[in-house]
Amino acid sequence: MPTITLSKSEFEKLVGKKLPIEQLKDRISMLGTDLEKIEGDDIVVEVFPNRPDMLSMQGFARAFSSFIGVKTGLRQYKVEKSNYVLNIDRSVSKVRPYTMCAVVKNLKFDDALIKEIIQVQEKLHVTFCRNRKKAAIGIYPLEKIKFPITYKALAPEKIKFRPLEAEKEMTALEILQKHPTGREFAHLLEGKELFPVFEDAAGKILSMPPLINSHETGKVTESTKDVFIECSGFDIKVLSKLLNIIVTSLADMGGQVYEMILNYPEKKVLSPKLSPEEKELDLKFINKLLGLELNQKQAKELLEKMGYGMKDNKVLVPCYRADIMHQIDFAEDIAIAYGFENFIPEIPNISTVGKESEFEIFKRKIVELLLGLGLIEVNSYHLTSKALQCERMCSKIDVIPLSNSLNKDYDVLRAWLIPSHLEILEKNKSNEYPQNIFEINTVFAKNGKTETGIEEKSKLVVTLCSSDANYTKIRQILDYIFDCFRLKFDVKEKEHDSFIPGRVASVLFKNEEIAMIGEIHPKVLENFSLFYPVAAFELDMNRFFELLKK
């Protein structure tokens, strides 16, 4: 989630009001942005992903100014007519089919403003544009461009221009391989036979989206007064919103917006469209959801505080809002304007009978029994390593790997619990013996029948480590548990590489194997540098519980 840094003094000028610092902090938080800090002239805030329009200082100030009541209601943005034309060639339809553009004039670009524009462009690229995959923005000095512009796709060999910050001209492939920005985003053009470019009437290449502008025609400097903006990508609605966000910010900076004529092969489109979208307001639904009784007039006032307009029963949604999809989105904005701190919390009269899950109660009973025997309950990680689950246990059990774990030692889901306990014993070698521990926790196995392809099982593991730990001692614990429930079980010798042959068995309850029990093999003990014998059992709690209930 992106963090922006604003100049407090500039911000207060744009908002039109200076608040005492404690109040400023409070209001910023209650608007719905996470305030990180105010230090000197810097305000650092985290802007949530649903408000890309607040990523620029202008956008943030616009929202804040409305919220504190300085300038409420729908902002009107004027769009002048022009003769600026952009032609879209059929060749882009399979490569990067759409673009929405605008011209903005009368800007006063100083160093701070250029930095701001670049920052906003980059933040939008990373968030709203999904790292340029969904859409990309290009901004160009107007005086360097000859209209009409053409948006088309060419074979890579035919593309040659001097990209931003490069020393000389490069071909498209050279840009992908050698230019830093080209390399970073080369994957977005992977597999394409033709690459998209913007070309002006003089045959000069303006840029190769979504990678890079030309150094000659694509670099905004302090002498720039007028700009051409294009957003390219795969969804015209998304591109319109993106363009609106940038253009309204520039308009708020003092710019004059000019409409462009976009000639698509099938139709002519005028861009940008800064008029608001009209949506019905379902006040009954909103009042019910929020637990309020607002009338039409109150709702209108609250919506205006959040930058909306209202005409009869229709809400006018500003052209830069990308997150309004449902009445609940109006509900949230109304709630914010009303002030979360002003809602009176209420516990409703919903009568339900509560209880704890039977399985949880059962697990707790077992835990209490074992605590009564003097064992210590431990708690280990669900994530582990293949080395711990298999190699050190001399076992070939199947484990489920994680595809992108950030920690090398925790990159598989554990299939059984005994290894975790041996690791605990290994870490506790300097502590007193006997060390008798237990745990009820989750293990994972592949299962094609579940929704995720994985089955989670609850297992009980008891591990005894002392000079006299042996099969008899661990068997006594299992006997005790079964005795408490007045149940009986059978054992059947089995083979298992982690245990001593002849000292390992399956535990059968109602003719089903529900556990394994035995003495750990000395080779395994060696792998964990343990000097005392270890005896353990691992029991399937889900199955035990199910069979018990039958």
Next chain:
Amino acid sequence: MQLKDLPKKFFAVGRNFRNETLDWSHLFEFNQFEGIVVDKNANFRHLLGYLKEFFKKIGYPQARFRPAHFPYTEPSVEIDVFHPVHKKWIELGGAGIFRPEVVVPLLGEWVPVLAWGPGLDRQLMEYFQITDIRDLYSNDLKQLREIKKWDK
């Protein structure tokens, strides 16, 4: 669950996973307690009501709510509680009302679902004076044998 079974309330205390690198304040596994209320007449004030009562019961009589953002809830709330000893507000977790895109595929139609999921681990660390979150899982038997019992 069928619509005719409503209203229903559920809770869970469980382990969540997040892809983080391990350090003194981040773990890839942590504990959360979650509650959801499914009721045709549930509203935002009820959500705040449950939260306020709940936090009061676990020892934080002062709680405040701020607007937040989670992709699956609208409105979304961030809960701060006033720590009686440290004398400052600390962020404890999130809550909200599930969006129709979440509820409708599961229930077949829109019903307000209140939900919250604050974390437990910070409380545990404070009570046991643990400063490195990894110590919650170190399973040091000396520590376990000598640690004070939870008594709140």
